[in-house]
Every structure is written in structure tokens, then in C-alpha cells.
Amino acid sequence: MNKQPKYLPIDITFKDLKYTVATKNGDKVILNNIEGICKSGEITAILGSSGAGKTSLLNGLCQRLQVDQNHRLEGSILANQKKYTSKSFPNFASYVMQDDILPETLTVRECISFAADFKIKGSKEEKEKKVDEVIKTLKLERCQNTLIGGNFIKGVSGGERKRTSIGFELVSNPQVIFLDEPTSGLDSFTAYILINELREYAHNTRKTVIFTIHQPSTDIWQMFDRIILMIHGQIIYQGPGREQILNYFSKNSFVCPHNSNPGDYFLSIMHSESSTNVQNFPTYLENYQQQLQGLVHQEIEQSNVSDLEKRQQVLNIFQQIPLIIKRCLKINFRNPILVKSRTIQSIIMATYIGLIWFQLPDGKNDPTNIVDVQNRAGLIYFLSVSVFMESVNPCVLTFPVDKATFLREENAKLYGQFAYFTGKFLVDILSNLPLPILDTLIAYFMTGLRLETGAFFFYLITMIIMSITGVSVGYFVGTLFKDANTSMSMMPMIVIPFMLFSGFYKNRSDYASWIGWVEYLSPFKYAFQALCINEFEVTYFIPNPIKSYNFEFSKGEALGLLIVYMIIVSMIAFFLLSIFKKKLQ
Numbered sequence: 175m176n177k178q179p180k181y182l183p184i185d186i187t188f189k190d191l192k193y194t195v196a197t198k199n200g201d202k203v204i205l206n207n208i209e210g211i212c213k214s215g216e217i218t219a220i221l222g223s224s225g226a227g228k229t230s231l232l233n234g235l236c237q238r239l240q241v242d243q244n245h246r247l248e249g250s251i252l253a254n255q256k257k258y259t260s261k262s263f264p265n266f267a268s269y270v271m272q273d274d275i276l277p278e279t280l281t282v283r284e285c286i287s288f289a290a291d292f293k294i295k296g297s298k299e300e301k302e303k304k305v306d307e308v309i310k311t312l313k314l315e316r317c318q319n320t321l322i323g324g325n326f327i328k329g330v331s332g333g334e335r336k337r338t339s340i341g342f343e344l345v346s347n348p349q350v351i352f353l354d355e356p357t358s359g360l361d362s363f364t365a366y367i368l369i370n371e372l373r374e375y376a377h378n379t380r381k382t383v384i385f386t387i388h389q390p391s392t393d394i395w396q397m398f399d400r401i402i403l404m405i406h407g408q409i410i411y412q413g414p415g416r417e418q419i420l421n422y423f424s425k426n427s428f429v430c431p432h433n434s435n436p437g438d439y440f441l442s443i444m445h446s447e448s449s450t451n452v453q454n455f456p457t458y459l460e461n462y463q464q465q466l467q468g469l470v471h472q473e474i475e476q477s478n479v480s481d482l483e484k485r486q487q488v489l490n491i492f493q494q495i496p497l498i499i500k501r502c503l504k505i506n507f508r509n510p511i512l513v514k515s516r517t518i519q520s521i522i523m524a525t526y527i528g529l530i531w532f533q534l535p536d537g538k539n540d541p542t543n544i545v546d547v548q549n550r551a552g553l554i555y556f557l558s559v560s561v562f563m564e565s566v567n568p569c570v571l572t573f574p575v576d577k578a579t580f581l582r583e584e585n586a587k588l589y590g591q592f593a594y595f596t597g598k599f600l601v602d603i604l605s606n607l608p609l610p611i612l613d614t615l616i617a618y619f620m621t622g623l624r625l626e627t628g629a630f631f632f633y634l635i636t637m638i639i640m641s642i643t644g645v646s647v648g649y650f651v652g653t654l655f656k657d658a659n660t661s662m663s664m665m666p667m668i669v670i671p672f673m674l675f676s677g678f679y680k681n682r683s684d685y686a687s688w689i690g691w692v693e694y695l696s697p698f699k700y701a702f703q704a705l706c707i708n709e710f711e712v713t714y715f716i717p718n719p720i721k722s723y724n725f726e727f728s729k730g731e732a733l734g735l736l737i738v739y740m741i742i743v744s745m746i747a748f749f750l751l752s753i754f755k756k757k758l759q
């Protein structure tokens with residue numbers, strides 16, 4: 175029996191492809207019954223004026239188009255004449271999105287190695303070898319140990335960042351690679367280098383490279399093996415680039431002027447702002463149908479046929495989690511904002527609290543002084559809020575960004591949601607751990623809270639749990655909203671009602687019955703009860719302040735319920751992420 179080659183060249187074909195979106199003004203046809211082929215060993219560029227349907231076609235081929243009651247996709251999309259779905263897509267293909275979503279605090283090499291760890295079977299050396307190969311192919315040797323960078327860290331250039339995104343996908347050796355406007359934001363020389371690298375990659379390894387592109391320079395235009403030109407969701411040319419496309423159009427009386435950039439010329443005859451162009455559209459379509467469609471049809475019929483490879487996950491969930499933890503630790507601890515500034519902020523805040531509530535009277539000399547009781551209760555409440563805020567804020571800010579990385583990597587089948595969530599959650603807990611400890615060590619003794627070992631450790635544990643609860647609530651809010659700004663602006667609406675129902679501002683016996691149930695949703699209630707009982711269970715104050723608060727739980731029960739609350743909120747965040755995942759992709 176003939177053994178099949180390890181990696182089969184793959185031709186991507188599409189037939190009768192129609193994508194219709196229901197709008198207020200009726201159905202809008204975005205892709206109008208088109209067929210075509212993108213061949214292995216070639217780079218195919220999809221061009222057209224703005225709104226022509228390039229991205230929709232690319233997304234369709236990647237099985238990333240939204241399909242539901244209002245979004246209908248008809249026709250077939252095939253790889254080597256076999257149907258594939260969004261689930262089987264990562265078995266043979268990769269998609270490089272327009273935005274480079276890479277962690278700022280990792281180096282180029284670390285980013286590519288991360289993908290290699292998940293996608294390549296074999297020893298550490300074999301993975302390293304593959305990473306070296308990709309770095310060499312994409313000419314990233316000089317910047318391989320430079321951080322990606324971003325707002326706060328100086329990092330690699332735009333072109334290097336784009337090539338890192340491509341390397342991240344190439345390392346798994348996909349037979350087909352799709353790229354959405356890979357040259358956008360790059361200068362013409364960097365864009366040229368990038369397309370040239372993709373071309374060499376396609377030619378040398380018989381891979382299929384397909385991308386959309388805006389305004390290619392003449393040099394870039396000359397590199398396209400195959401070109402698809404689109405207007406209004408239809409194809410007006412598909413076939414070889416260079417001389418052939420020029421000959422085809424000049425034969426039909428559309429002559430690209432000598433010395434002008436063919437890319438600019440074809441865009442100029444395709445954009446729908448000009449009435450002459452619009453008048454010519456039927457001619458373009460007619461010419462295409464009469465002169466090229468038959469050929470394309472033949473090419474589709476003669477395209478490669480083979481079964482599609484089924485790639486198994488290289489790592490199981492227990493191997494995935496440690497790698498995710500390792501990367502999240504690097505990301506968190508290299509971030510100057512997350513580490514240095516938060517630690518300094520925490521020390522300053524705890525010292526500030528310590529000075530404001532410095533050595534509070536414990537009631538020994540004046541047991542009936544209600545002001546001293548009030549001060550002590552206010553301090554306890556504020557400490558629990560402060561430690562919660564210290565952990566919720568960074569999560570709300572960073573989770574929407576991390577979510578984008580997760581969606582991209584989960585889409586590429588690097589790992590599953592459970593592994594990601596567990597790994598990231600553990601690292602965020604660990605990264606936050608020093609803060610409640612620091613706060614406690616400074617504020618507890620400066621303010622003169624109850625000096626007894628058991629009480630101190632109970633307080634410390636409650637503060638740590640409150641800090642972890644902040645992480646859970648941060649994930650919850652970060653999952654609910656799409657970006658950090660919305661999450662940040664919505665957070666007060668979610669957190670402030672919880673504060674009001676902590677039992678500190680208003681006595682819990684006094685809540686109106688129709689709204690009183692909200693107190694059970696407040697983490698501050700459980701923390702305040704636990705800490706308040708811990709502080710006043712042994713006290714000189716008369717009467718014992720615990721009685722006036724009408725607490726319903728013992729301090730152990732309150733702490734236990736805070737833990738349960740934290741677990742439930744984390745689980746809700748996990749399920750919300752799985753629900754919203756599809757939408758966000």
C-alpha cells in the first residue's frame with residue numbers, strides 16, 4: 175500500500191458561495207454565488223474596493239462567518255474537495271488576524287515557543303529546532319529575544335510584530351495559512367519583505383497562502399501568483415497575476431497605463447464611487463463569466479483530492495495547565511504596572527490607613543465610647559473594601575485583553591477553556607497574594623487591631639479570600655463586557671450596590687423586604703461579618719458591638735460563605751466566557 179506523504183498540499187475551493195444578511199431594509203447579499211480556487215504552492219491575493227466582500231470571503235473560507243437566523247451561508251467550502259468546519263479547520267489551516275494579539279511582556283521567541291509547545295509533538299530539542307526554523311524563515315533572528323512591547327514597554331517594530339504573529343501560526347506547520355490584511359500598518363519595504371517571505375514559504379513547502387490586501391505596491395503586486403478581484407460580493411477576475419491579468423484586462427479594453435502601479439489601476443476601475451466604473455461593472459462580470467468562469471470551474475474539478483488529516487491535541491489538559499501557568503507568570507511578573515506599582519501602591523495605602531486609624535483605643539479605658547467602636551468598625555470595613563479593590567481593578571483592566579489572546583489561541587486549538595481559565599486564575603491569585611499579606615502586616619499592627627495570634631491569622635485568611643474574591647469578580651465583569659473601558663465604567667454599577675448591602679452603612683435588620691435579598695450577593699457582607707466578629711468577640715466595649723449589627727452567621731460561617739461566593743462567581747465567569755466565546759470570535 176502506498177504511504178501518503180506526511181503533509182498533503184491542499185487546494186481550497188468554494189462553489190455557489192452565497193452569504194446573505196438580513197437587515198432592516200431587507201436581505202443584503204454580501205457574497206453572491208461565487209466560486210473559486212486557491213491553489214497549493216501559491217500565494218493568492220484577494221483584492222477589491224472597500225466593501226467589496228474581501229474579508230467576508232476570507233472569513234467564509236476560514237469558517238469564521240457568523241451563521242444564524244439573520245446570517246445565511248450557502249454553498250460549499252472545500253479543502254482538497256472535502257468539507258471542513260470551524261472545528262476541523264485548525265487541523266490543516268491557520269488564520270492570522272489583522273490585529274496582532276501578542277502578550278507585551280514576552281519575547282518574540284517565547285511567543286513562538288509557546289505555540290510550539292502546544293502544537294508540535296516531540297522532544298524539547300525538536301520543538302526548539304522548529305522554532306529556530308520559523309524564526310529563520312521569517313527573518314526574526316535579530317529580534318528574537320526582544321520583548322513584543324506595547325504601551326508601557328518599548329518593543330519590536332510593527333513588521334516584526336506581524337511576523338511574530340505569523341510565526342506563531344507557522345510553527346504548527348499548517349498546510350494552509352489565511353491572513354487578513356497582513357501588510358496593513360507596515361511601510362512599503364517591510365510589507366514587501368513580508369509578502370516575499372510568505373511567497374517563499376508557499377513555493378518552498380507547497381503550502382497554500384491566502385490573504386486580503388489593500389493597495390499593494392508594484393513590487394508586491396508582481397509577487398502574487400494568483401489574484402481574485404471582487405466588486406459587490408462578486409468576482410470579476412481570478413487567475414494568475416503578473417502579465418496574465420494585465421493581458422486579460424487589456425484584451426477587454428481596460429489597459430493599465432504604462433509605468434503605473436497595476437494594483438492602483440485595478441482599484442481605480444473597481445471602486446464604486448465613479449459612475450463610469452459602475453456602468454462598467456456589468457461588462458467586467460460578463461467578461462468574467464464568458465472568458466474565465468469555465469476555466470475556473472475546470473480548475474476546481476481538477477483540484478487536489480485527499481482526506482484531511484486529523485490532528486490530535488499534542489498535550490492533555492494536565493500538561494497544558496503548567497505551560498499556561500508558566501506563561502501567565504512571566505506575563506504578570508514582567509509587567510512593571512502589575513508588580514512594582516501595585517506593590518508600592520499597596521504599601522502606601524496600608525501606611526495611609528495605619529496613620530489615619532493609628533493605634534485605636536481598645537475600650538479598656540473607656541468601654542462605652544461609641545466613637546471608638548465606630549472608628550474600629552469603619553476601619554475593618556474599609557480594609558476589606560481596599561483589599562478587594564486592589565485585586566478587582568487590575569483584573570477588570572487586563573482580563574478583556576487576555577480574553578482576546580485566549581479566543582485566538584483557543585480558536586487555533588492550542589488548549590481548551592478549562593485549562594486556560596484554571597491556569598490564569600491560579601496565577602492571578604498567586605500574583606495578588608503578596609498584597610493582602612503586605613496590607614495586613616502594615617495596617618493590622620499600626621492601627622492596633624486585636625493582638626491575639628488566632629485573631630490575627632483569621633483576619634489574614636479573610637483578607638486573602640477577599641482578595642481572591644476580587645479576582646473572581648474581576649473575571650466576571652471582564653467577561654461580561656467586550657473591552658476594558660466598558661468593563662471599568664460598568665464596574666461601579668455592579669460593585670457599589672454590593673457595598674451598600676454590606677451591613678456597615680445600613681443595619682441589616684432595617685433593609686426593606688423587597689430588596690433585602692441583595693445582601694446575599696454582597697461579598698462585603700460576608701467579609702465584614704467575619705472580620706467584625708473576629709475583632710469584637712473578645713472586647714472591652716460595652717455593650718458588645720456585634721449585637722447591634724444583627725449578624726446572622728458565626729465568623730467561621732461568614733468566612734465559609736465568602737469562599738463559596740468566590741467559587742460560585744468564578745464558575746459563573748467561566749460559563750459566561752463559554753457562552754460569549756462564540757459571539758466574540
Ligand SMILES: Nc1ncnc2c1ncn2[C@@H]1O[C@H](COP(=O)(O)OP(=O)(O)OP(=O)(O)O)[C@@H](O)[C@H]1O
Nearest residue numbers: 195197202204222223224225226227228229230231
Ligand atoms: N454582518 C454583517 N451585517 C451587515 N452587513 C455586513 C456584515 N458583514 C459585512 N457586511 C457588509 O458587506 C460588505 C462587505 O464587507 P467586507 O468586510 O467583506 O468588505 P471588504 O471588502 O473586506 O471591505 P474593507 O476593505 O473596507 O474591509 C460591506 O458593505 C459590509 O458593510
